[in-house]
Amino acid sequence: MYTTLISAEQLQSLATPHMVFDCTFDLAQPDSGQQAYRAAHIPGAVYAHLDTALSAKTGPAMSGGRHPLPTQEAFAAWLSSVGFANGMQAVVYDRNGVNYAGRLWWMLKWVGHDAVAVLDGGLQAWQAAGGAVSAEAEPAKFSTNFVPTPSLSNLVATETVVANLGRASQTIVDARATPRFKGEVEPLDPVAGHIPGALNRPFSQNLGPDGKFKPAEQLRAEFTALLGQRDPASVVHHCGSGVSANPNLIAMEIAGLGRTGLYAGSWSDWCSDPTRPVAQG
Template identity: 80%
Template sequence: MYTTIISAEQLLALESSQQPYMVFDCSFDLAQPDAGLQSYRAAHIAGAVYAHLNDNLSAVGEAAESGGRHPLPLMEAFATWLSSVGFANDMQAVVYDRNGVNYAGRLWWMLKWAGHEAVAVLDGGLQAWQAAGGAVNTGIEPHKFSTNFVPAQALTALVATETVVKNLQQPNQTIIDARAAPRYKGEIEPLDPVAGHIPGALNRPFGQNLGPDGKFKPASQLREEFEALLAGRDPATVVHQCGSGVSANPNLIAMEIAGLGHSGLYAGSWSDWCSDPSRPVAKGEEK
């Protein structure tokens, strides 16, 4: 069972094993919502199912499990989608994108949230797969069957806005903001109506978890970097956030790779936080 990351070579070996598995392509572009599907049509891992951030991994309509620009769908709706593409409880899930784990991390987290332990990010994404000689297809994969995916007890913590507010700047909550430094500091804000960050939040842009090859840094290096960022704070108190609960997930995955345990996700993130003008906003660096 792979529960954090899987290499291209390990996925190639999985192809020849008897273990049931399914691969998901989560490539996306916030500025061009159709670009991810177009990239998938052009080339994807043979047999992979496309997971659209807006249509499959976010709530469509009013009912949602969280706020923000990409609200989580109701668990029932998520389970229905998984069943519709043929994903079953006994399968290993492998998720990837072309975007430095930015979007694949969302499905990784959602499957953990649905109680599914056997999910891993393809380390290095599609690029690593092609470099390893893995097969790719074009077009849309034919639909073969449906299943009955049944959610189980969550394996990760979904943190509500009310909890973040209640524990704001308390020692039992350490917020890590995964957005780029200029957005965190409030110097620019291209997506949300208010610039800045949640008071007390630390900043670690999600791309810092990857090396030049697009793969996660070694566990020992990730641990050293997160411990330096936390500066003595308990890793168990960490709540991750970003702009809309998507790019925070690579930080969460990296902490697990580093052996720092499970941490929470504030899925509504900055887009939810700044939607209420009564909530405090900080700018610049945290001292």
């Protein structure tokens, strides 16, 4: 069972029942990810659209922000509709440096499914290793009955973040690019800045020049330097809308620092209430 990363070579030889998910996306062009999938994807891969499969744009939601989480029941129904079953290994990838694949990785843990791994290096690594790609439409899958089990993720609500602001029991790590964190630019949300006291760790810093996660020892050293004397177990990750924070969460787990929390509403949820404090610089 793979629970964090899987290499292209390991996927090529994977014999256990599994399903591959393509999570490629672009916030500026929401349809372009699916177009890229149709042009070239790992044979048999299912496309997971951020807006429709991995978010609750309509109906009940489990978080706020620009990409609110669907209910666990709604997510389980989607998994069932594409033929994913509880006994399968899931492999998730994108073309975006784990920006979007990490969301599905986290959500599967959230519904109790531990057998999910990120394809290290994404589609680029798959092709570099000689993996085939397909432009054919994938046939409809037979529906299954995926059943959520006790969550393996820590979903942190806005109220919890507010209640613990400034306390040693909570360390906020912001995965957005540093200019957004500082409030110098804000291309997506109505307010610029960050949650007071947050630390900044742009999610792209987890990857090496080859697009793969850095070695565990290097990630551990970098996060230890970032946290200083703070307890890794106190970390709550966030970003703009609860998507690009997940590579940081995965990186900490690879580094052996444990499975940390996710504030899924993130900055887009936080800044929606003008009474909440904002820091800049």
